[in-house]
Amino acid sequence: MLRPLHPVAPGTRSVLGIAFFVLFVAFWAWITLGGHVNRIFLADPLSMLKDGWRLLVEDRFWLDILITIWRVFGGFVLASIVAVPIGIAMGAWKPVEAFLEPFVSFARYLPASAFIPLLILWAGIGEFEKLLVIFVGSVFQIILIVAVKVGSTRRDLVEAAYTLGATDNGIVKRVIMPANAPEIAETLRLVLGWAWTYVIVAELIGSSSGIGYMIINSQSRLATGQIIFGIIIIGLIGLLSDFAFKALNRWLFPWSLA
Amino acid sequence: MSKLLIEGVSRTFAGVGGGQPVQALQPVDLAVAANDFITILGPSGCGKSTLLRIVAGLEAPSTGRVLLDGKAVTRPGPDRGMVFQSYTLFPWLTVAENIGFGLREQGRPEGERNEIVASYIDLVGLKGFENHWPKQLSGGMQQRTAIARALANDPEILLLDEPFGALDNQTRGLMQELLLGIWERRKKTVLFVTHDIEEAIFMASRVIVMSARPGRIKSDVPVDLPHPRHYTLKTSPEFSALKAQLTEDIRIEAMRTAQTQSA
Numbered sequence: 276m277l278r279p280l281h282p283v284a285p286g287t288r289s290v291l292g293i294a295f296f297v298l299f300v301a302f303w304a305w306i307t308l309g310g311h312v313n314r315i316f317l318a319d320p321l322s323m324l325k326d327g328w329r330l331l332v333e334d335r336f337w338l339d340i341l342i343t344i345w346r347v348f349g350g351f352v353l354a355s356i357v358a359v360p361i362g363i364a365m366g367a368w369k370p371v372e373a374f375l376e377p378f379v380s381f382a383r384y385l386p387a388s389a390f391i392p393l394l395i396l397w398a399g400i401g402e403f404e405k406l407l408v409i410f411v412g413s414v415f416q417i418i419l420i421v422a423v424k425v426g427s428t429r430r431d432l433v434e435a436a437y438t439l440g441a442t443d444n445g446i447v448k449r450v451i452m453p454a455n456a457p458e459i460a461e462t463l464r465l466v467l468g469w470a471w472t473y474v475i476v477a478e479l480i481g482s483s484s485g486i487g488y489m490i491i492n493s494q495s496r497l498a499t500g501q502i503i504f505g506i507i508i509i510g511l512i513g514l515l516s517d518f519a520f521k522a523l524n525r526w527l528f529p530w531s532l533a
Numbered sequence: 534m535s536k537l538l539i540e541g542v543s544r545t546f547a548g549v550g551g552g553q554p555v556q557a558l559q560p561v562d563l564a565v566a567a568n569d570f571i572t573i574l575g576p577s578g579c580g581k582s583t584l585l586r587i588v589a590g591l592e593a594p595s596t597g598r599v600l601l602d603g604k605a606v607t608r609p610g611p612d613r614g615m616v617f618q619s620y621t622l623f624p625w626l627t628v629a630e631n632i633g634f635g636l637r638e639q640g641r642p643e644g645e646r647n648e649i650v651a652s653y654i655d656l657v658g659l660k661g662f663e664n665h666w667p668k669q670l671s672g673g674m675q676q677r678t679a680i681a682r683a684l685a686n687d688p689e690i691l692l693l694d695e696p697f698g699a700l701d702n703q704t705r706g707l708m709q710e711l712l713l714g715i716w717e718r719r720k721k722t723v724l725f726v727t728h729d730i731e732e733a734i735f736m737a738s739r740v741i742v743m744s745a746r747p748g749r750i751k752s753d754v755p756v757d758l759p760h761p762r763h764y765t766l767k768t769s770p771e772f773s774a775l776k777a778q779l780t781e782d783i784r785i786e787a788m789r790t791a792q793t794q795s796a
Contacts, residue, residue: 431617431619431621432621432623434591434609434615434617434621435615435617435621435623435679436623436634436638437590437591437608437609438589438590438591438609438610438611438613438614438615438683438692439611439614439634439635439638439682439683439686440610440611440635440638440639440686441634441635441638442638445638449634449637449638450623453623453625453626454623454624454625456625528625529666530624530625530626530666530667530668531624531625
């Protein structure tokens with residue numbers, strides 16, 4: 276019996292979660308190994324694993340993985356360093372918000388991928404251009420979300436701090452910032468997920484290394500097994516970094532979970 | 534000289550969406566002597582909280598002024614400690630850090646801070662909970678921490694805005710005795726807003742009854758019950774007589790509020 280909003284037991288939850296993966300792979304195996312789709316367009320799970328193994332062992336694919344990870348984190352860290360202080364300033368001081376918010380809202384809708392040709396003109400096809408794509412894709416998102424979170428800081432906490440003798444400066448540093456730190460960290464975790472999509476796009480164009488480069492390279496050789504292996508690797512790294520980020524947040528902000 | 538002087542303080546809120554401005558508080562005059570425990574009693578929406586927030590400096594009066602020790606109040610400050618009805622402990626700070634917040638903002642050295650914090654933890658009976666997060670505390674413990682946090686600054690006056698309003702009845706009774714006990718020992722000027730008649734009488738040396746909105750002072754009732762007060766006082770004949778008198782006063786105002794709301 277399915278009752279709305281009724282919780283599911285932890286054991287059942289795991290079983291159900293794994294069951295979908297099993298079904299998914301089984302369906303994939305059935306349509307490929309069973310000959311229901313042309314091998315040229317979709318590799319079966321076994322040859323995908325074989326291709327992946329060969330990639331790692333013979334083609335030193337792990338170097339591409341490392342370089343992609345470095346690009347994601349490099350661009351993401353750059354964007355965070357710029358965006359978080361601006362977001363806090365916008366949320367805390369309304370004139371700053373009035374000044375920047377319209378532009379940032381507009382810039383947020385500019386697609387990072389459409390900037391790639393321009394960024395290549397400006398920065399070439401080196402590492403810096405890859406970082407810039409991630410940066411452009413992430414920075415405006417982070418600014419806006421942080422500004423909104425900071426702007427909705429609990430007023431009663433701010434008032435309590437004032438009655439305890441806090442100065443305006445003290446309010447920003449010792450109320451607004453710590454009060455919103457967990458949500459800002461949560462925002463960064465979310466945006467890091469988006470950064471993974473930008474990096475692949477950046478690597479599809481004008482690149483000679485990285486997971487995205489391997490994928491576009493495999494396309495010309497119809498190596499669908501390699502493409503799927505690359506996609507799965509991205510998914511796995513994304514999942515791992517998400518877990519790591521969550522664990523870090525839990526460790527940094529025990530008070531928000533206690 | 535009075536400790537706190539409220540002179541012709543009124544508050545009018547601008548109309549919403551071009552509507553009529555709303556007067557929340559008619560001009561109020563009140564003189565509070567040092568070490569007095571004043572409760573402000575009134576039906577909900579009578580502007581009693583607004584009056585307290587004006588004394589705290591969190592809101593500006595539309596007319597009049599507030600003087601503390603002869604100095605005009607213009608903004609919030611550590612000389613007027615405040616306890617709110619909502620739980621306003623800083624969730625990222627432990628109990629001890631919350632109590633020490635004001636001292637830290639004023640740049641008091643750490644050793645001195647720790648000593649003061651320890652003494653207030655003792656005072657409100659939170660020994661053993663120094664390093665708990667607010668989330669781990671019950672409502673009563675959170676409000677005890679909030680009282681200690683306000684007192685740690687050693688304010689000239691303590692302002693409380695229905696501090697026990699969100700607590701269950703039993704806890705509220707205990708909290709009343711705790712706060713009164715602190716006041717009896719340490720002597721502080723206190724302004725305590727409540728809509729609970731029993732609470733208003735039990736705590737006060739003077740009850741100020743406010744009228745329905747727009748609020749004004751309707752009566753000023755001295756409470757000459759002896760100290761130290763014990764909860765059994767609430768069943769004494771003197772207490773009951775006062776309660777009957779104030780119940781009648783408040784009932785008229787509550788009915789008036791109900792009528793204006795239905796009109």
